[in-house]
Amino acid sequence: MKSALPQIDERLSHVAFIMDGNGRWAKKRGMPREVGHRFGAETFRKIANYCRKIGLKTVTFYAFSTENWKRPPKEVNAIMKLMDRYLGEIERDIAQYDFRFSFIGDKSVFDEKRRARMKAIEDMTAGRESTLNIALNYGGRDEIVHACNALIAAGKKAVNEADFAAALYTGGQKDPDLIIRTGGDLRISNFLLWQSAYAELYFTDCLWPDFDESKLDAAIEDFYSRKRRYGGVL
Ligand code: IPE
Ligand code: IPE
Ligand code: MG
Numbered sequence: 001m002k003s004a005l006p007q008i009d010e011r012l013s014h015v016a017f018i019m020d021g022n023g024r025w026a027k028k029r030g031m032p033r034e035v036g037h038r039f040g041a042e043t044f045r046k047i048a049n050y051c052r053k054i055g056l057k058t059v060t061f062y063a064f065s066t067e068n069w070k071r072p073p074k075e076v077n078a079i080m081k082l083m084d085r086y087l088g089e090i091e092r093d094i095a096q097y098d099f100r101f102s103f104i105g106d107k108s109v110f111d112e113k114r115r116a117r118m119k120a121i122e123d124m125t126a127g128r129e130s131t132l133n134i135a136l137n138y139g140g141r142d143e144i145v146h147a148c149n150a151l152i153a154a155g156k157k158a159v160n161e162a163d164f165a166a167a168l169y170t171g172g173q174k175d176p177d178l179i180i181r182t183g184g185d186l187r188i189s190n191f192l193l194w195q196s197a198y199a200e201l202y203f204t205d206c207l208w209p210d211f212d213e214s215k216l217d218a219a220i221e222d223f224y225s226r227k228r229r230y231g232g233v234l
Contacts, residue, residue: 006220009054010054011228013210015220016060016176016199018135018191019044019224021076021207022181028207039166040211041082046104048132050213051096058131058173059099062191066139067105070224087117094121104169105138106146115227131173140193182208193222200226222231 019040044061051059064079090097103118110118147167151159159167168171175195178187184205188196192225202219204211227234 003005006217008220011176011222011234013204014058014060014064014174014176014178014193014224015056015057015216016179016196018062018183018189018209019180019208020181020185020189022182022209025207025209028222033069036207036209037075037079037082041086041208043211046213047211047216048097048099050216052130052150054146056130058176058191060104060133060135060176062135062138062171062189064105064136064138065190067140067190081133084114087114087121090121091117094124097125098128099130100125102131102133102170102173104133104138104143106142107138109137133173135191138169139194140188141190144165152196155226165194166210168194175199178202178219180204180219182206182211198228200228 009144022036022040023033024036025039026105029035044063048059048061063083068079069076090101099116101121103122107115107118146169147164150167151163156163170192175197176192176199179192179196179199180202181187182204184207186203192199200223202222204215204219206215
């Protein structure tokens with residue numbers, strides 16, 4: 001049994017997750033990779049609720065990257081089906097999800113119906129205090145190029161960092177303080193390239209479907225043991 005909840009203060013307002021390891025989790029059990037995604041979606045739900053409970057202001061989950069289309073169609077289709085099912089659950093239980101939802105990424109690849117559902121969920125939850133970003137067809141490089149084009153289209157001839165940050169999919173949000181990657185690989189895989197400039201990175205071998213509240217507590221404890229210097233001297 002878990003004892004106390006971790007104490008969160010203003011040093012930790014945004015945690016972002018690279019939810020990796022679903023496929024290997026399933027393979028280890030002799031099951032198709034798609035089953036791993038199903039279990040991974042359960043972990044997502046559990047961890048999102050826990051993040052709200054412990055008082056994080058912003059939480060971001062990397063669900064599908066701009067590069068993940070390279071996977072076999074069977075797997076991509078299974079992930080899209082899961083996404084649809086999840087959108088349906090959010091619509092049904094909208095009052096219970098105590099988050100402002102934001103779908104970040106290039107949504108133009110999704111059909112009009114899916115985009116409208118995402119927009120409706122964002123609009124219905126717009127006034128809420130904490131933000132839950134779900135990164136779908138998200139790539140950090142794509143986001144940067146998209147921001148450049150938006151700034152050009154707005155007629156800008158020169159921009160500063162604040163203008164640029166505002167033009168990203170995460171415009172108006174705080175940068176992540178802590179990025180957690182499960183699955184054992186030590187890389188960023190095109191996630192939040194601009195926003196992660198001074199994020200603390202935490203890697204764990206735990207495969208995403210096995211990730212739980214106590215493992216997040218351990219990552220948070222590790223975060224609070226670090227000294228963030230931002231290039232200065234402490
Ligand atoms: C992460 O798990 C989920 C997505 C990228 C959609 P993976 O599917 O990458 O699982 P592994 O890394 O192959 O085990
Ligand atoms: C990162 O995982 C993307 C998501 C978790 C959505 P990948 O499994 O796609 O990353 P690579 O291929 O190992 O870099
Ligand atoms: Mg992976």
